[in-house]
Amino acid sequence: MAELKINGKSINVDVEGGMPLLWVLRDELDMTGTKYGCGVSSCGACTVMIDGVATKSCTFPVASAAGKEITTIEGIAKQGQLTAVQRAWIEHQVPQCGYCQSGMIMAAEALLDQNPEPTDMDIDESMTNICRCGTYQRVRQAIHSAAKLRANEAELLG
């Protein structure tokens, strides 16, 4: 039995401690926004944030997630208000098939949290997710836009 904190809510799950967090989310909790792509930490489709750090949930045992703040794609919009990253994604019409996009967005959120004004080099280094549809160019543009949106919002909030 593990007590998880997912998107601000406490949830108890009764599974083997070695089960990767991804499968707890998808199959035990029916939170299907987080995707399976490879299961070996290579593609990034399963990216969530654990204590604010972008983490590949397909290889992260649920036991190690206990007590930490887990944020998934379902939990980033607050009170129905999309985040700057999500809005930039719509603005730039990023997704194609869309399957990799939850992971892409989570990786972008984490990047911008740590580095509010990433350069192209920074983006290259931290955005290692695979998109088989090749949306990379728009992902890059959207991250730059989101950085500006976030900066403007921060200014408005004083």
Next chain:
Amino acid sequence: MADQDKKSKKGKWGRRAFMITGGVVGGGLVVGVGGMLWVNHKIKQYTGEGMGAGDSLNAWIRIAEDNTITLAVPRSEMGQGVYTSIPMLIAEELEVDVQKVKIVHPQPESPYANTFLLTGQPRNVYKGMTLMEKIASVLPVVGTGGSTTISDGYDTLRAAGATAREALIMAGAQRWGVDKSECYAEDGHIINKTSKEKLTYGSLAADAAQIKVDKIPTLKAQKDFKILGKPVRRLDIPEKVDGTAEFGIDARPEGLLYAAIRHPEYLGGTIGSVQNIEEVEAMTGVKKVVVLKDGQGVAVVADNSWRAKNGALSLEVTEESNGHEGLSTAGVAAKMKSVIANNEMIATPESEGDVASVIASEGNQLIEAEYLVPYLAQATMEPLNCTVHVHEDRADVWVGHQAPSVIRDKVAAITGIDGANVTINMKYLGGGFGRRAEVDFVIKAAEVATVMKGTPIQLSYTREEDMRYGMYRPAVMSKFRAAITPGGDIAAWENKMALQSVGHSSMMRIMPSQAPDPKDDPMSSEGAAHLPYAMGSRKVAFGDLDLPIQVGNWRSVGSSQNGFFTESFIDECAAAAGKDPYVFRKNKLADHPRFVAVLDKVAEISNWSEPAGDNKFRGIALHKSFGSIVAEVAEITKVGEKEFSIDNYYCVIDCGRTVNPDTIEAQMQSGIVYGLSAAMYGQITIENGKIVEGNFPEYEMVRMNVTPHITTHIMEMDEYPTGVGEPGTPPAAPALTNALFAATGERIRELPLVKHGYSFV
């Protein structure tokens, strides 16, 4: 919407137990559309499931009293944008705001047949159907592939919108007691020209559904378009940024169990026996081990995908190699070499003049080259999966698939349930690329679900099973000879290929009755025969390989290799003639102004005539596929010995009239990245009868850090629209390898580039 069955999470309409009766389908409007034959077959062929046909205006359009407009999208959304482009085509003539419509995926029935897939020709909506179109409708062929959605639907969908609009106008005229010429349609309303009164579509829909429009109104001219040809925000994107978009793998019907599968590891192998069924069934969460028919696999059913996978990995099985344990990549290449060397050609799709004697004649320069590409996996981002619930007398299927009409029949055959009682719940496809036109994962899911009758089963391949149980783009060898005159003309061109037939292999699985003999497979030589260049005598032929390797459709199919082969060898011809590769091509396209226009444009936007700059090099390629002409220029920088950065791609497409230009741009970016992944890294290798690569990054993809900046230009045309989803891919590889030739003098005749020691930053 009282008849709406809200059993699925997204409120998509489920099965409805009624049949269409009377002389019309769903009201009366469809009768006129394209002389739709299926009207005569409506009871058998069209129940209107998913479109609530009772009060719909026709098979594509339903307007509720509260003004909710629901449009049918019978094609599969796999990233290429049909979820938006189909509504755009209907909305243009229906005069409604495309951002406000609701979308439903209907059951795969006759009105939704993709006749273009079978005929390669658009339908004439003002005439009756041709025999082939009737066949496509009666079967029906409901599928998404070959970049055909727009070519198939461009006129028919606009006609559906126009006909419904006409009925609404007539209903408004009736209501006001005026002539219909006194009324017009605008933004979801019928307006009375004189009184300026307005009626909503919703208030007229029930009346309009009873009106038969016997002539399809004239469709708008391009200059009058309000929606088509302008960038429109995709309707599927909002749910693809907040995690709510449902792919096949996200189906969660009540009581769902998950299944993982172990396929035979040998190509053409079979599983003999399973030694430890009881042991595996005792593992945590495991419910059952199901041995599939004909040794084709063993499935483990559990209450969680991970537990199912662990069960599958724990299976101890014996496997028969069926004599294929010696199969290897090198062996396949040797076979191809011998087919070509021994001239074992089974078909000659193009032959003009006497190539042999021109090549033998003196004075011309003879050049020869042998090209080779490997097997490739589609590697859709969403691993293959299908969810099936077998009930006593019906079955429900949740899946992302390119051919819903085919899988309905397959599920019916496996489960023994009448196809009319098999419901396909079409989900988003996490990539298709041809792999989701295959039926293996659906058949296996249906087999397991039949054993587990009463319980919904989601069968997913792990990434490893997805990659190793492939329907690959075939490995292909292509051997060229050309004679170049002293003046730099191509006097003769010969291309002999060796490959397995994709059409034969895939259709034997998908629809055996339609499977072509390998010699009749047009896909083997597509993009290799009938090139636009002036070439004097020419001969294009291919031979077959009999191998236990399943080959299938892979984005751009034959053009995926033939674009690379021909555009590389043309470049070799240009070099042999001592000509600039752009000028050389252009000079040989005198009779093809559309090709020239595209080529000129790409030269212009890439500044081809200016020096590229220090350590910078360019390569060019031009290829027509799926009706569209695409030219690409790659611009690269040499950063070290065999180390390059791919800085820019310039891409120009002529696809006739455009529907959603923003999607076309996205598809060009997508097609180029897909082609580059193959050029740089892609290879499925065979050793000792088994596939080597099982996951990323052994089968590596282009990622953000190596992606070039892509500039796309779309030619403004007033021609019938052609494909967009695939044509961006074929020129990507040769544009890059031609640039590498410019940089290094090394001609790359075998992909992928990593094999030659190249690396990219």
